[in-house]
Amino acid sequence: MKKIILFLLAVISLSANAQQDAQSSMYFFNPLNYNPAYAGSRGSLNFTGVHRSQWVGWDGAPTTQFVSVHAPVARKHIGIGGNLSYDKIGSRNNFTAMANFAYHMQLNAKNLRLSLGASAGLNANQYNFQSLIVTDQTDPTFLNSNSSLSPNFGLGAYLYGKRGYLGVSVPRLLQKSIDNNTSNSFLQRHYYMAAGYVFPINSVFDLKPSVLVKYTNRAPVTIDFNLSAHLYKQFWIGGLYRMNESLGFNASYQINDKLMLGYAFDFPFNKLSYRNWGSHEVVISIDIRSKNNAFISPRYF
Numbered sequence: 476m477k478k479i480i481l482f483l484l485a486v487i488s489l490s491a492n493a494q495q496d497a498q499s500s501m502y503f504f505n506p507l508n509y510n511p512a513y514a515g516s517r518g519s520l521n522f523t524g525v526h527r528s529q530w531v532g533w534d535g536a537p538t539t540q541f542v543s544v545h546a547p548v549a550r551k552h553i554g555i556g557g558n559l560s561y562d563k564i565g566s567r568n569n570f571t572a573m574a575n576f577a578y579h580m581q582l583n584a585k586n587l588r589l590s591l592g593a594s595a596g597l598n599a600n601q602y603n604f605q606s607l608i609v610t611d612q613t614d615p616t617f618l619n620s621n622s623s624l625s626p627n628f629g630l631g632a633y634l635y636g637k638r639g640y641l642g643v644s645v646p647r648l649l650q651k652s653i654d655n656n657t658s659n660s661f662l663q664r665h666y667y668m669a670a671g672y673v674f675p676i677n678s679v680f681d682l683k684p685s686v687l688v689k690y691t692n693r694a695p696v697t698i699d700f701n702l703s704a705h706l707y708k709q710f711w712i713g714g715l716y717r718m719n720e721s722l723g724f725n726a727s728y729q730i731n732d733k734l735m736l737g738y739a740f741d742f743p744f745n746k747l748s749y750r751n752w753g754s755h756e757v758v759i760s761i762d763i764r765s766k767n768n769a770f771i772s773p774r775y776f
Contacts, residue, residue, distance in 0.1 A: 512592030512633035515547035515554015519764035
């Protein structure tokens, strides 16, 4: 059974019409992964790392790591940064490295800002079907290894203030073959829209709904809804609903002004629930800021 699952995962990873970008349940802690305009918006030098183990219990199930770093420069009007991602599913692995640039404009006296961003980098895709056991070995597609390395570019816009944000982005504009044109598999263009707002309830309790919408041509729209409670400016606890796919929860703790740790769990309620133990995700975020650098609270977004 595990060999069959591994084979199916490998085939899914090469599908031209599927959502190909690795997903994250705590997307709101690492927006730079999908929107270059986020660079520098926290008003600090920020390091964020995420590890996700998806569908635990399946042989060849996806595992993903994200790393990002960004900071404001030139009196906070410019943000620069970089992000890395590594995603492995079945016999396919994907590595992306992007450099990010953003220009921030203040729109009014209430600190409402608009950021326009761009990114450039490399995407490496590799698959190796030699480790799979197949009955029909006449199809050379499943007997060979292949890899590709190609440049890519991204664009994004990010409107944000003290309590809310709205962002749209296309993190990879170029649609590239992921197997050197040996099949019809292409890295598809993905479109993102993210929004969130913090509602203060009282002196110790804030409520934050957020949503992430992902669209790819000829694939179902993916929508993540999250509702989080913020307690005593230190604790986050929330619930996640991924449309037609999974339910989950997340929690985080702001240890001090610099360090935050978080954890998320989600479990599929569709056919993917067969013999797996759900998906687990951990995040660490570090902020290094100057004494007079306090435009946005790092505990909100």
